[in-house]
Amino acid sequence: MSEAVEQREEEQTEEIDLEPANRVIDKFIDMPGNLMPVLQGVQDEYGYIPRIAADLIAERLNVYPSQIYGVLTFYAQFHLKPRGRFIIRVCVGTACHVQGATRIVETFYDKLGIGHAETTPDLRYTFEKVACLGACGMAPLAMVNDATYGSMTVQKVEEIINDYNQRPLKSGK
Amino acid sequence: MVNLTIDNRQVTAPRNATIYEAAKINGIHIPILCHDNKLKPFGACRMCLVEVEQMKGRQIPACTTPVTEGMIVTTSTPDIIKARKLVLELLLLNHPLDCPVCDKGGDCDLQNLSYDYKISSNRFHDQKFQHKIDYNNPLIERDMNRCILCGKCVRICDEIVSFGALTFIGRGIETKIGCEFDEALNCEFCGSCVSVCPVGALLARPFKFKARFWAMEKKRSICGYCGTGCNLTLGVKEGKVLTTVYDENQGFHRGQLCVRGRFGYQFINNEKRLKKPLIRKNGALVECGWDEALQLAASKIRNGSETAAIATPRLTNEEFFLFRKLMKGIGSENFDHAAGYAHKALTSGFARSLGSAASTAMVNDIQKSDMLLVIKTDSYETHPVIGFEINIAVKDKGVKLNIVSDKNGKLGKLPGARTFVHLPGSETLLINALCSSVIKQKLVSSTAASLPDFKEYAKGIEAFSPEKAASLCGISPEEINSLAADFASSKKAMILFPTGVAYPGHDSELATALANLAILAGKVEGEGCGLLCLPEKNNSQGAVDTGFYPTGKGLDALSVFDAIEDGRIKTLFLAGENPVVSYPDEARIKRALEKLDFLVLTTLFPTETAEYADLVLPASSYAEKEGTFTSAGGHVQYFAPVIPKAGDSRTDFEIISSLIKLTGGEAASNPSEIFAEIASTLDGYAGMTYENLGENGAFTAVKTRPALILPQTQAPALRKPEEFSLVTGALLYHNGTLSQFGEGPMHVSPESYAEISRKDASRLGIKENDTITLTSDSGSMQLAARVSLRIPEGVVFIPNHFSANPVNAIWSGKPVTPVALSR
Numbered sequence: 001m002s003e004a005v006e007q008r009e010e011e012q013t014e015e016i017d018l019e020p021a022n023r024v025i026d027k028f029i030d031m032p033g034n035l036m037p038v039l040q041g042v043q044d045e046y047g048y049i050p051r052i053a054a055d056l057i058a059e060r061l062n063v064y065p066s067q068i069y070g071v072l073t074f075y076a077q078f079h080l081k082p083r084g085r086f087i088i089r090v091c092v093g094t095a096c097h098v099q100g101a102t103r104i105v106e107t108f109y110d111k112l113g114i115g116h117a118e119t120t121p122d123l124r125y126t127f128e129k130v131a132c133l134g135a136c137g138m139a140p141l142a143m144v145n146d147a148t149y150g151s152m153t154v155q156k157v158e159e160i161i162n163d164y165n166q167r168p169l170k171s172g173k
Numbered sequence: 174m175v176n177l178t179i180d181n182r183q184v185t186a187p188r189n190a191t192i193y194e195a196a197k198i199n200g201i202h203i204p205i206l207c208h209d210n211k212l213k214p215f216g217a218c219r220m221c222l223v224e225v226e227q228m229k230g231r232q233i234p235a236c237t238t239p240v241t242e243g244m245i246v247t248t249s250t251p252d253i254i255k256a257r258k259l260v261l262e263l264l265l266l267n268h269p270l271d272c273p274v275c276d277k278g279g280d281c282d283l284q285n286l287s288y289d290y291k292i293s294s295n296r297f298h299d300q301k302f303q304h305k306i307d308y309n310n311p312l313i314e315r316d317m318n319r320c321i322l323c324g325k326c327v328r329i330c331d332e333i334v335s336f337g338a339l340t341f342i343g344r345g346i347e348t349k350i351g352c353e354f355d356e357a358l359n360c361e362f363c364g365s366c367v368s369v370c371p372v373g374a375l376l377a378r379p380f381k382f383k384a385r386f387w388a389m390e391k392k393r394s395i396c397g398y399c400g401t402g403c404n405l406t407l408g409v410k411e412g413k414v415l416t417t418v419y420d421e422n423q424g425f426h427r428g429q430l431c432v433r434g435r436f437g438y439q440f441i442n443n444e445k446r447l448k449k450p451l452i453r454k455n456g457a458l459v460e461c462g463w464d465e466a467l468q469l470a471a472s473k474i475r476n477g478s479e480t481a482a483i484a485t486p487r488l489t490n491e492e493f494f495l496f497r498k499l500m501k502g503i504g505s506e507n508f509d510h511a512a513g514y515a516h517k518a519l520t521s522g523f524a525r526s527l528g529s530a531a532s533t534a535m536v537n538d539i540q541k542s543d544m545l546l547v548i549k550t551d552s553y554e555t556h557p558v559i560g561f562e563i564n565i566a567v568k569d570k571g572v573k574l575n576i577v578s579d580k581n582g583k584l585g586k587l588p589g590a591r592t593f594v595h596l597p598g599s600e601t602l603l604i605n606a607l608c609s610s611v612i613k614q615k616l617v618s619s620t621a622a623s624l625p626d627f628k629e630y631a632k633g634i635e636a637f638s639p640e641k642a643a644s645l646c647g648i649s650p651e652e653i654n655s656l657a658a659d660f661a662s663s664k665k666a667m668i669l670f671p672t673g674v675a676y677p678g679h680d681s682e683l684a685t686a687l688a689n690l691a692i693l694a695g696k697v698e699g700e701g702c703g704l705l706c707l708p709e710k711n712n713s714q715g716a717v718d719t720g721f722y723p724t725g726k727g728l729d730a731l732s733v734f735d736a737i738e739d740g741r742i743k744t745l746f747l748a749g750e751n752p753v754v755s756y757p758d759e760a761r762i763k764r765a766l767e768k769l770d771f772l773v774l775t776t777l778f779p780t781e782t783a784e785y786a787d788l789v790l791p792a793s794s795y796a797e798k799e800g801t802f803t804s805a806g807g808h809v810q811y812f813a814p815v816i817p818k819a820g821d822s823r824t825d826f827e828i829i830s831s832l833i834k835l836t837g838g839e840a841a842s843n844p845s846e847i848f849a850e851i852a853s854t855l856d857g858y859a860g861m862t863y864e865n866l867g868e869n870g871a872f873t874a875v876k877t878r879p880a881l882i883l884p885q886t887q888a889p890a891l892r893k894p895e896e897f898s899l900v901t902g903a904l905l906y907h908n909g910t911l912s913q914f915g916e917g918p919m920h921v922s923p924e925s926y927a928e929i930s931r932k933d934a935s936r937l938g939i940k941e942n943d944t945i946t947l948t949s950d951s952g953s954m955q956l957a958a959r960v961s962l963r964i965p966e967g968v969v970f971i972p973n974h975f976s977a978n979p980v981n982a983i984w985s986g987k988p989v990t991p992v993a994l995s996r
């Protein structure tokens with residue numbers, strides 16, 4: 001493990017178990033071109049790429065930490081901050097926009113107390129505006145994880161939040 | 174060769190050349206922005222667009238397209254000019270136009286090209302970038318608003334420096350250059366990225382607002398720090414050195430420098446420089462005139478048998494040669510340099526094993542070899558630009574790298590590199606074991622087998638079989654055998670090892686052991702083969718070549734201190750040396766200096782040693798004088814003064830010459846006269862003159878006469894289980910004690926520390942920066958702890974550069990000093 005990793009481990013206020021990251025790295029260690037699969041695997045484990053895991057990957061795969069950061073910021077699929085248990089996406093594509101997506105977005109902001117690409121402190125919700133989700137017929141459209149909610153209204157925003165507030169935080173994984 | 178037509182001219186170019194290179198070779202200029210001769214083609218900026226008839230007149234980048242037979246290229250048409258103008262307009266769209274206050278002004282590719290292509294207005298409009306400027310480190314300012322994303326900084330830091338500090342962050346219009354997690358730059362500070370940045374996005378902070386580029390004279394010189402011998406271009410204005418200027422065509426290293434060369438020039442104009450001679454009167458040093466000073470010095474050294482001299486290996490060849498004359502003239506054989514032991518690998522080890530006190534390989538063999546055996550990863554720290562050569566050899570030329578070291582280090586991260594971490598102080602033993610293994614595995618070259626001393630040597634070396642040596646050096650017999658086989662069976666192989674005051678274990682015995690290994694494997698000479706000793710200082714090799722060390726009954730540097738204590742030596746002449754800080758056992762050095770009747774010192778700065786002097790003579794720096802230095806691998810290079818002498822300082826050449834005259838000898842008139850004498854007396858320098866050395870210098874001729882000699886090998890002293898093995902060494906940021914006055918190095922590496930392993934730290938409950946106490950037989954000291962994974966358990970590493978809290982308070986000068994460590 002690198003100096004940087006160990007140092008950071010000490011600074012880390014919240015304990016991050018590196019065991020899952022090490023497992024992912026073990027699996028791909030001998031494969032050429034393993035950086036992407038390792039990063040994806042690690043993100044699957046933690047829901048995002050913790051800084052300390054990035055350092056660990058840099059050390060074990062012998063790539064520069066800067067290079068890893070370059071990859072992480074180039075691909076939208078990677079997240080550098082912890083993500084909520086429920087990812088709420090509201091479409092702001094043309095069709096949805098015309099059907100009043102802005103109000104839906106603002107209502108979510110209001111009720112959740114967070115903005116675009118932000119996560120609630122309890123890690124329950126992450127909110128994102130997205131471009132056309134390809135279901136313009138159901139505009140305005142929202143999604144929570146894989147569930148789709150069409151013809152959104154302010155009323156429905158509240159219902160969705162009430163519903164998801166009841167659900168358990170742990171994914172049971 | 175390939176034949177092609179560029180701009181209606183029939184030209185030829187090498188088979189693998191790009192259009193850009195083919196044009197350049199033939200004197201045809203194609204504008205570039207993202208391309209750099211030292212870096213792999215990138216093809217990002219589109220500035221170098223040309224038209225190729227065979228490609229239906231399409232515009233293609235010249236910097237990435239290889240030439241083909243019969244190709245017809247046009248480098249400038251109205252369409253191409255239009256395209257280039259567009260490139261520039263788009264770049265200028267977001268680029269701030271703050272040229273009046275940009276240090277890059279006059280030396281900026283974007284500015285110059287905009288001028289060439291007359292971009293006086295822009296058809297487009299957009300907002301300027303709003304990136305925060307990175308002022309978080311003292312040496313490099315990063316203003317990403319000015320960045321044109323050519324990627325040169327990212328690539329040089331990866332391809333040549335192998336540090337990889339920088340990357341492209343994000344994508345699209347948001348893209349910028351930065352470090353991991355957008356943190357502040359914290360790297361080697363070699364400044365390579367600053368050198369290649371075509372715009373003012375990366376700037377040297379010490380040079381901010383010092384001078385416009387065109388207002389400076391650019392003068393060639395040689396770096397005055399380590400034995401790599403890098404060439405420098407100094408930016409000079411009004412008699413002051415203001416910066417180093419990048420010249421990609423300079424030296425074997427093509428303008429690459431390390432942090433010391435790049436940012437350490439400020440010692441030259443440092444305010445602390447001594448300007449007048451100082452004489453001790455009533456206990457205090459007071460200014461005096463040169464006449465009085467020289468008269469006094471001459472009268473004191475006149476009694477040669479009671480006089481000794483010790484010089485820094487930073488003097489010129491001419492000064493050493495003259496100094497030797499002075500000493501011989503007054504009847505003293507007691508003259509030496511480099512603590513008396515740092516040169517022994519050459520003067521005693523190589524001399525007896527190879528027939529001359531010189532390396533058999535040169536720096537440019539590194540990239541031509543098949544395998545490098547590097548002793549101590551510290552080679553990267555002691556000689557960083559040679560480290561770059563190793564990086565390039567391994568990454569671009571596929572050269573194998575094996576490292577034998579008492580700790581891990583950066584070189585070990587290169588692809589395929591193997592590091593064999595041995596117990597401290599067991600390097601000679603381990604090399605013996607490798608030799609023994611080469612014999613056992615029947616890999617001995619026929620030349621070695623036919624040497625008269627082979628049989629006797631082979632018998633003696635049996636005592637060091639891998640099985641016997643394994644436990645003493647901490648490396649398994651299998652690993653020893655595999656490394657030995659790897660070295661001996663490579664077609665070309667080369668050994669590199671640093672020497673210096675901080676590496677007492679790199680002595681004559683280690684040098685002989687290494688020479689044996691090369692002899693046995695038949696790798697003493699030839700392209701890509703041989704031994705390359707990396708001496709600590711800029712002219713360590715020259716000090717050896719000019720014979721400034723004792724032979725016969727003369728005293729070596731450390732014996733001089735014994736002789737002072739028992740009254741045999743009464744007068745000491747120190748030229749540039751600062752033994753109070755850099756020589757082992759501070760207490761003993763101070764005791765001896767106090768006992769002296771007379772201490773005369775030539776020095777740039779009022780050092781710790783000056784406090785003991787009766788006479789302090791202000792010396793001139795290399796930037797103020799003329800002469801030659803001989804660097805690693807016997808590279809002799811001439812340099813001329815670039816600025817006038819500081820204050821009333823005089824060169825050591827002038828001082829020594831005056832003393833020769835005052836003690837009844839014949840004074841020398843100028844360095845070139847003495848160099849002529851060197852060339853006519855020293856075989857290796859035969860035929861050299863200042864004129865024919867020119868800008869590229871010349872290499873000393875080395876005659877080899879290999880002999881197999883069993884080195885005297887001591888098993889490393891066993892430490893008590895609760896003790897630590899103290900090893901000293903050099904830091905990347907420093908060289909000797911001089912770099913402390915270089916400002917740049919002190920910004921990034923200001924103070925000493927004690928580096929211990931992670932495991933020991935947690936066992937003893939020590940955290941980073943905790944104050945720890947270290948005690949040895951010679952003394953005790955306190956230092957801040959640094960916790961790292963580089964260091965093996967039971968080892969503590971302390972650098973040897975720092976005058977404040979110097980390591981010689983506890984360091985014995987043995988390869989390994991046992992120390993007790995507590996919180």
Ligand code: SF4
Nearest residue numbers: 330360362363364366
């Ligand atoms: S100064 Fe050297 S190590 Fe630092 S980023 Fe620039 S090239 Fe890399």
Ligand code: SF4
Nearest residue numbers: 320321323324326370
């Ligand atoms: S900082 Fe300079 S060298 Fe690096 S990408 Fe930007 S313009 Fe190019």
Ligand code: SF4
Nearest residue numbers: 396398399403431434
């Ligand atoms: S200190 Fe050594 S490696 Fe660095 S620039 Fe000077 S000569 Fe080159």
Ligand code: FES
Nearest residue numbers: 091093096132133
């Ligand atoms: S615009 Fe919202 S789904 Fe297409």
Ligand code: FES
Nearest residue numbers: 207218219221236
């Ligand atoms: S110089 Fe050729 S694309 Fe930049």
